[in-house]
Amino acid sequence: MHKIVKVISIKLALSIFLLLIISVNKSGAKTQYYYQLKIYHLKGQSQENAVDSYLKEAYLPALHRAGIPNVGVFKPITKDTTEQLIYVFIPFKKFDAFLKLDETLAKDQSYLTQGKPYLNAEYNHAPYNRIESILLKAFSAMPEPALPKLTSAKSERVYELRSYEASTENLSLNKIGMFNDAEISIFTNLNFNAVFYGQVISGSHSPNLMYLTTFNNKEDREKHWSAFGAEYKKISGLPQYQHNVSKNVTLFVYPTDYSDI
Numbered sequence: 001m002h003k004i005v006k007v008i009s010i011k012l013a014l015s016i017f018l019l020l021i022i023s024v025n026k027s028g029a030k031t032q033y034y035y036q037l038k039i040y041h042l043k044g045q046s047q048e049n050a051v052d053s054y055l056k057e058a059y060l061p062a063l064h065r066a067g068i069p070n071v072g073v074f075k076p077i078t079k080d081t082t083e084q085l086i087y088v089f090i091p092f093k094k095f096d097a098f099l100k101l102d103e104t105l106a107k108d109q110s111y112l113t114q115g116k117p118y119l120n121a122e123y124n125h126a127p128y129n130r131i132e133s134i135l136l137k138a139f140s141a142m143p144e145p146a147l148p149k150l151t152s153a154k155s156e157r158v159y160e161l162r163s164y165e166a167s168t169e170n171l172s173l174n175k176i177g178m179f180n181d182a183e184i185s186i187f188t189n190l191n192f193n194a195v196f197y198g199q200v201i202s203g204s205h206s207p208n209l210m211y212l213t214t215f216n217n218k219e220d221r222e223k224h225w226s227a228f229g230a231e232y233k234k235i236s237g238l239p240q241y242q243h244n245v246s247k248n249v250t251l252f253v254y255p256t257d258y259s260d261i
Helices: 002-027 045-065 095-099 101-106 109-114 169-189 218-236
Strands: 034-042 072-076 084-092 130-138 158-165 196-202 208-215 247-255
Touching: 034 045, 034 095, 045 084, 045 109, 084 095, 095 101, 130 208, 158 169, 158 218, 169 196, 169 208, 169 218, 208 218
Parallel strands: none
Antiparallel strands: 034 084, 034 130, 072 084, 072 247, 130 196, 158 208, 158 247, 196 208
16 A cells, blocks of 8 residues: 555656646746857057957857857947957857857867967967956846847947946846846837846956847937836836946947957
């Protein structure tokens, strides 16, 4: 009798487990992506040319072969005379893909050949000053990156990279909740063409979140934000969302001619 009860219990447990799997599959929940934002800090045209050539001829093609089809490469619209910056946005469906990327690249003979001038640069002719790396996890309300649906030429586009720092971890999570609950819906309804929204899980300015919206040009950008302001007022005054941003850093960038995004 005890054995019969035990068998029935096991079958019942398996049935419940299978029902849970079916329920999860039916819910259509998508895996949240991880993003790396690599920032090249450069000085002078020579370094900028070297990194551009490496990214265009070696790095992006290698990422494509590794199963990462859409990589963004951006530069600030307003030039800095003391330092040049190149932003590289890399989406990973699983965090393990990020961890194994260097190993994957090391086995790619085409990458090693095409990237040789950059990879084997001498210490006194380095192609960059430093590389900064920021890791992010996609918000649940937009778990995957998206390609912008714009009509203008890449050279005319205005992409807006925003960084929202918070005073504490809990306040940063509160702001992320605000995005998931309301802000992303507003952006989507107004066609802000967001590429990603992400929580910074490793970076020099934490706690923090970042996101990238895209526009055909500056005028298009101004029209969108004007419309956003009216909608945002409906939620910005709610008591549960107060004081959740301590610093807002906005950077205007444009995509390079070889950028996928």
